[in-house]
Amino acid sequence: MTKFNELNLNPKVLKAIEEAGYETPTPIQEGAIPAALEGRDVLGIAQTGTGKTASFTLPMITLLARGRARARMPRSLVLCPTRELAAQVAENFDTYAKHLKLTKALLIGGVSFKEQDALIDRGVDVLIATPGRLLDHFERGKLLLTGVQIMVVDEADRMLDMGFIPDIERIFSLTPFTRQTLFFSATMASEIERITDTFLSAPTRVEVARQATASETIEQGVVMFKGGRRDREASQKRNVLRALIDAEGEKCTNAIIFCNRKTDVDICAKSLKKHGYDAAAIHGDLDQSQRTKTLDGFRDGTLRLLVASDVAARGLDVPSVSHVINFDVPGHPEDYVHRIGRTGRAGREGKAITICSSRDEKALAAVEKLIQKDIPRLDNPIQAEEPKAEAPKPERKPRAAAPKKTEEKKIEPRKDPEPKGRGRGRRNDRGPDVVGMGDHLPSFIALSFDERRAG
Numbered sequence: 001m002t003k004f005n006e007l008n009l010n011p012k013v014l015k016a017i018e019e020a021g022y023e024t025p026t027p028i029q030e031g032a033i034p035a036a037l038e039g040r041d042v043l044g045i046a047q048t049g050t051g052k053t054a055s056f057t058l059p060m061i062t063l064l065a066r067g068r069a070r071a072r073m074p075r076s077l078v079l080c081p082t083r084e085l086a087a088q089v090a091e092n093f094d095t096y097a098k099h100l101k102l103t104k105a106l107l108i109g110g111v112s113f114k115e116q117d118a119l120i121d122r123g124v125d126v127l128i129a130t131p132g133r134l135l136d137h138f139e140r141g142k143l144l145l146t147g148v149q150i151m152v153v154d155e156a157d158r159m160l161d162m163g164f165i166p167d168i169e170r171i172f173s174l175t176p177f178t179r180q181t182l183f184f185s186a187t188m189a190s191e192i193e194r195i196t197d198t199f200l201s202a203p204t205r206v207e208v209a210r211q212a213t214a215s216e217t218i219e220q221g222v223v224m225f226k227g228g229r230r231d232r233e234a235s236q237k238r239n240v241l242r243a244l245i246d247a248e249g250e251k252c253t254n255a256i257i258f259c260n261r262k263t264d265v266d267i268c269a270k271s272l273k274k275h276g277y278d279a280a281a282i283h284g285d286l287d288q289s290q291r292t293k294t295l296d297g298f299r300d301g302t303l304r305l306l307v308a309s310d311v312a313a314r315g316l317d318v319p320s321v322s323h324v325i326n327f328d329v330p331g332h333p334e335d336y337v338h339r340i341g342r343t344g345r346a347g348r349e350g351k352a353i354t355i356c357s358s359r360d361e362k363a364l365a366a367v368e369k370l371i372q373k374d375i376p377r378l379d380n381p382i383q384a385e386e387p388k389a390e391a392p393k394p395e396r397k398p399r400a401a402a403p404k405k406t407e408e409k410k411i412e413p414r415k416d417p418e419p420k421g422r423g424r425g426r427r428n429d430r431g432p433d434v435v436g437m438g439d440h441l442p443s444f445i446a447l448s449f450d451e452r453r454a455g
Contacts, residue, residue, distance in 0.1 A: 007033045010062040012099035017058070020095055026051035031206035033059050036182055041203035043196055044184040047213055047341060056152045056182045057092045063150060064125050065100055072120055073147035074105070074127035077175070079168065081158040082130065083108040083288060084295065089128050089154065102126065107133045110288025117142050131159070131167035138174065145174040156185035156192050157334060165191060172199045186341075187334050214337055214352075214371055218344035221378040222354040222364065237355060238271050241327060243381035244353055245277070245305070248323060251351075254298065255323035257307045258339050260331060268327060269307040279305035310335055319345050326354035329363040333370040353378065 004017050004025055025033065028046040035042050036059035046052055060076055069075050080086040090106045097104075105119040107129035113136075120127075120143055127134075137143040151172075153159070159168055181200050185192055196203065214220065225240055227233030245252055259265045262283040269281035280294045280303055297303035299318050310330070321343045330336050336354075343350025354375070356364045368374055 002030050007058075008037055008062075009033070009058055010065050010100070012065070013058060013061055013096055016096045016098055026055075027208035028052055028206060029055040029058070031208065032056065032182070032204075035204035035206070036060070036180075037062060039063075039180055041180060041200045042182045043200060043203040043205045044182070045186070045188060045205070045207040046184075047186055047215060047337060050208060050215075052154070052184045053089055053092050054096070056154070056184065057089065057096055060126070060150055060152065060182075061093070061097045061100065061102065064102055067125075069103060069123035069125045070147060071123045072142065073123070073144045074120075075125045075147060076127065076150040076152070077134075077145065077148045077171075078126065078128045078152040078154065079131055079134070079159075079171065080128065080154050081162050081164060083110065083291070085155060086128050086130055087292070093126055093128070104128060107137060108288070109133050110291075113137070113140070113142075131164045131171060134171065135167060145171070146176060148175045148179050150180045150182065151175055152182045152184070154184050156183060156195070157187045157189060158338070160189055160191055161332065161334075165195065168195065169199075186338060214340055215344045215350075217347060217349050218340055219349070219351045220340065220354075220375050221352070222356050222375045223378045223380050225355050225357045225380065227357060233357070234267075237327070237357065238268060239382060240355055240380065241268070241325065242272070242275060242277070244325060244355075247381050248351070251322065253320070253322045254301070254304050254318075255306070255325055256321060256339075256342050257305060257325045257327055258330070259307065259309060260328040262309050264327070265307050265309050272305060272307070277305055278303060279307055281307045283309040310339070318342070319348065321345070322350060324350070324352045326352070329354060329356050329360040329367065331363060333363075333366045336367045337371065 002025060003023060005014055007025065007030075009017075028044055028050045032042050032044050032055040036056065042056075044052060044055060056078075060078075064075055067075060078086075078089055080089060086106060086108050090104060093102075093104050102125040103119075103123065104126040105116060105124040105128070107116050107127065109130065109132065116133075116137065120137065134143070138145065153168065156168075159165060181203070183196055183200055183203070223240065223244065225237060227236050241257070245255070257268065257279075259268055262285055265281045265283045269279050272279035280297065282291055282294050286294075294303065294306070298306045307327075324340045324343045326336070326339060330339060340350075340352035343352060354364070364375070
């Protein structure tokens, strides 16, 4: 078995490796370090958690041990897709170069340009950056890339997913043609192959595992979840998550919980904290200081549960993550490999559990096709409440139609109009009006004309 002292590394680098507690290189390190030390381009393909970072930092530090940096002209460049991964590379550099007088600068978003400009002006041996912030400094005239001797592209497939390929191509064009290029990726999409064919010269290909495979030390499982009513499904799914954490008990010393959307990251973290779990959220919309504080707490063990979006799927080097829980099945099958790769690192055992709802079954099938194996189904720790079927209502007999009543017209007595004038409104005390003459006709009226003349 090969030892680090057999790889022709700088003695001071070997001393730092020994102090860090490492003796034997991983397969990707064993294949990439000798080729890099010979000055050859390297194309490294390996699953996450296999030690890719050390496979380029160790030879880079050895090659840069001689020489001196000039102002605004870094001697080497490391490109990373996320701030977290860039910070991890910077930590590795500090660990392995502590016995050498090499300088570095970390160019990431969320940090003031003024501080970064001051570092670049003094001259740095190693420049570690995300593509966007690097181009910002270049366009402001604060940085020249014509002195780059070694260029590293880390997590190239993640660069592709995040839309950084045009930036990567532009950065390549700004560096010398004679540079040495170390290119690392977990998967090799067609676009990545095009980049490597264009910018790498006869690279040494180091592939230590089948493309897009998960570590054999990771125990995988999936819980098939069928929710009830649509408005209660999200809440029921969070109940399943808490039950899974409780079921693991003390074996779950810490865990990263992945959600597909940033809004779900916040909701899930708040729900866990509400139910008494030690949890915090991390995603791309948070301030860099808050993200750093959260990650530091997770690394030192003061934070047990880290709820994250895919911004944390790569670049988190926490050796002792016991569990990864996919609250959502990732939309891209490759992301599944990177997510669960946060556990079972450096030969340790780990466990990855995925919650799959009915609408995510196609995405789960794509994951199983990619990793070329069926993920074992696990029992649901709680059965989602099914919507209760409503009891059928008794049929009502139609009522017999009631017979229609013939409406009788009421003839109201005719009312005489009110008298007008001065007598209006006065009471008539003369009794009922005379309609005609009756038997009370006076006798003189009945006399004829002749009788009245005679009388």
